[in-house]
Amino acid sequence: MSLFVLLAVLGAAFLHASWNAIIKVGTSKVAAMVILSVAEVPIGLAIALTRPWPAAEVWPWVLAAGCCHFAYKSFLTFAYEHGDLSRVYPIARGAAPMAVALVGAFALSDAVTAGQYAGIAVLGAGILLMARGVFTSGEERRLLPFALGSAAATACYTMIDGLGARVSGDAVAYVAWVFVADGLIFGTGMVAWKGTALLRADARAWASGTAACAASYGAYAISIWAMTVAPIAVVAALRETSILFAVLIGWLVFGERMTRDKAMASALIVAGVMLTRL
Template identity: 30%
Template sequence: MSAWLIALEGTDAGRHLALVLALAAAFLHAVFGALQKGRHDPWLSRGAIDLSYGLMAAPFALFVVPWPAPHMWPIFAGAFLIHAVYKMLQAWAYTRGAYTVVYPVVRGSSPFFAVIGAGLIFGETFTATQWGGVALLMGGIFGLAVYNLRHLTVARDTLPAALGIAVVTGAFVALYTSYDAYGIRAAADPFTFLAWFFMIDGILMPAIAALRWRGMVTRPAFAPLAARGLIGGLIAFGSFGSIMVATRLDKVGEAAVLRETSTVFAALIGWLVLKETVGPRRIALMSLIALGAVVVEMGG
């Protein structure tokens, strides 16, 4: 399969596959975010998820895929640090604000930074139509932020902080997207990068979650948390793995922007599953973010 993926790089078939993978990543990441934000403490949920995908990836990294070349070890170290900061910011944001408040701002602000990063790192350029799509996307983001600040009554005292953390988290999403794209392109075998990335990335958060769990007065039941971790780990392979492969097959900026159609899925999940109040205006603003992502993709 590695040879097949490598052969698709730079071809029309590769671009079409990257489109499908980016859309799959959008849906799966919205589900992933809901799992982390759900009824468990976000730090515990993320720890359980990371432990699951780290353990599942280990046999493939150690015994199945080719071992990384020496130049890959510093790249893995950089990825570990960037994702560590991102995940701590994400968990912090979820403890401060509702899922339908935090998630759209995180995912919606990241494409703006990702487009800039793709230009600086990979020399990618956007057309005028694509920049118009970015403007639509950013308009939806800022409109959503203003609406939340004016109208939400839940957790009003922490809402401004949640939005600020969400924007910073979005910048780190763009950073890890660009960095991971660089990493998977630097690897001779894309599945070597994926397997070792997931194994290494699964080290930190379980340790933090264990310390947090031990310090709780009322500890959650282990079995439901473990089940959430297992499901989240499988979804993580599909979500993060899909977008990483997409950035190897096609432009990083376009794949990163298209993934943010996840905001629409997030609105539906927040409303139907988490029972959060969404409302038509917030759905319209989230849809504007998604529309901007679509214009970016179609205008290339």
């Protein structure tokens, strides 16, 4: 993996942590996620219609990704209803690269070195340490099944998107069409379930949701592009450094306490990133 790709994926990680922070700030997490999803459709179309039309074999990947994203966003939204950003985010994002690496060893053709797997393992240790507070700090444990469900869906769409973008041959177009499918499936599903009141938000909520959507697209597009030029498991692990950015946002913006465990976990995450570069 080149230095340029590394820096691009780290930038995507920052954008991902940022849009999650925006969603967490909202009073209604479901409404915020629905607004983000509605905004995905015009943003996706505006980009997709400037690119060549995808081949027929690309559409099953797009639809599968849209369904996985529905599960991912649903679990993540309900997890945020029960827990803090600095706890939900590490669990939800942290378990995914472990699953990708384990499944990828059998299902993917990418060559991942022993050193890179060691880096993924160190990253995992840091992520687990970051999430430990849910057991030791008396936090609401109902967040756990939702956060783990989000992680499972993340692992699924990571592999689907990486392979789908390769089938497409145009990562930008592929991401744009997945955004359209994701926005339509999640937005329609949640409005059908929770009612149209989710859409009756004020201008500030719509502006925040749209900003979160733009950050989400940037994070997603960069990551999927990186998967077309670097091993999927390594990119999936590197982008989980968004956990470090989420902790910093929680500390510097939300005033969350920086504990010794969080500092140690951050150091492990950085160490894992360095190992994946060997």
